[in-house]
Amino acid sequence: xxxxxxxxxxxxxxxxxxxxxxxxxxxxxxxxxxxxxxxxxxxxxxxxxxxxxxxxxxxxxxxxxxxxxxxxxxxxxxxxxxxxxxxxxxxxxxxxxxxxxxxxxxxxxxxxxxxxxxxxxxxxxxxxxxxxxxxxxxxxxxxxxxxxxxxxxxxxxxxxxxxxxxxxxxxxxxxxxxxxxxxxxxxxxxxxxxxxxxxxxxxxxxxxxxxxxxxxxxxxxxxxxxxxxxxx
Numbered sequence: 001x002x003x004x005x006x007x008x009x010x011x012x013x014x015x016x017x018x019x020x021x022x023x024x025x026x027x028x029x030x031x032x033x034x035x036x037x038x039x040x041x042x043x044x045x046x047x048x049x050x051x052x053x054x055x056x057x058x059x060x061x062x063x064x065x066x067x068x069x070x071x072x073x074x075x076x077x078x079x080x081x082x083x084x085x086x087x088x089x090x091x092x093x094x095x096x097x098x099x100x101x102x103x104x105x106x107x108x109x110x111x112x113x114x115x116x117x118x119x120x121x122x123x124x125x126x127x128x129x130x131x132x133x134x135x136x137x138x139x140x141x142x143x144x145x146x147x148x149x150x151x152x153x154x155x156x157x158x159x160x161x162x163x164x165x166x167x168x169x170x171x172x173x174x175x176x177x178x179x180x181x182x183x184x185x186x187x188x189x190x191x192x193x194x195x196x197x198x199x200x201x202x203x204x205x206x207x208x209x210x211x212x213x214x215x216x217x218x219x220x221x222x223x224x225x226x227x228x229x230x231x232x
Contacts, residue, residue, distance in 0.1 A: 036112055037112070037113045038061065038110060038111070038112055038113075039110070039112075039113060040109070040110050041063075041105040041108070041109045041111070042105065042108055043107055045104070045105050046105075047105060047109070047111060048088070048101070048102055049102050050099055050100065050101055052098060052099050053098055054089065054092060054093055054096065054097060054098060054116070056089065056115070056116055057089055057114040057115070058111050058112070058114070059087045059111065059112050059114075060082055060083065060085060060086050060087075060111055061112050062084050062109065062110045063084070063105060063106075063110060064082070064180055065081065065088060065103050065106055066078050066106055066185070067080050067081070067091075067103055067144075068101060069101050076188055077188060078189040081106070081166075081171070083170075083171055087140065088103050090136060091140060091141065091144075093116065106181065107180055151189075151191070154229075154232050155232055156192055156196055156200055157200055157203070157204075157232040158228055158229055158231065158232020159191075159232070160190065160192075160197055160200040160204070161204075161226070161228040161229035163186050163189065164177075164210070164219065164225060164229075167179060168222075175218065176217070176219070177217055179215045179216075179217060184197075204225070208220060208221060209224050209225050209228075210225070
């Protein structure tokens with residue numbers, strides 16, 4: 001694992017100011033920024049392990065991660081994915097002493113670590129900041145709940161199409177993508193078997209909706225795939 005790197009934070013230009021702390025006075029922002037640490041992780045590394053003590057406040061600076069939980073039969077259940085400037089520690093940070101999920105890098109990833117004590121001090125001192133934080137927490141929770149409900153209401157083809165549209169539109173913003181997850185991980189996320197996912201991708205390819213080259217997928221008929229995602 002690579003060493004933590006002290007991050008020189010300019011509070012004038014810091015992304016935190018517009019992303020998260022736009023309601024914070026410069027002096028309060030400097031308190032948080034002064035303890036900010038950046039850490040890099042390689043693809044496949046654990047950033048957070050389920051059961052770890054919560055000591056920091058973490059957001060994703062670059063890369064892509066998955067949030068997972070272990071099921072009763074010791075299998076991995078993917079809860080959601082997170083992209084840059086998502087707060088990957090937000091779901092448990094104020095409700096528990098330990099994380100109830102793991103965060104694993106799907107690509108080479110950089111995170112920024114803030115002092116949880118400093119964030120809590122700012123919450124106590126700044127009501128507008130507290131409301132802003134509550135909005136972020138509600139947004140993160142809503143995204144997971146609504147996405148899981150959306151997946152559950154679909155049949156197999158709709159679920160697989162949903163994943164392709166998600167990575168194409170919301171993660172990479174292009175029609176030719178390299179999936180950061182395996183067929184097995186897609187199956188875990190949508191609650192289907194790996195065989196079903198492989199068969200459905202083959203059907204999409206046969207129908208001329210996509211072209212595949214290993215993990216590279218070219219969405220040829222975006223409108224048709226989106227229709228399957230919405231109504232499948």
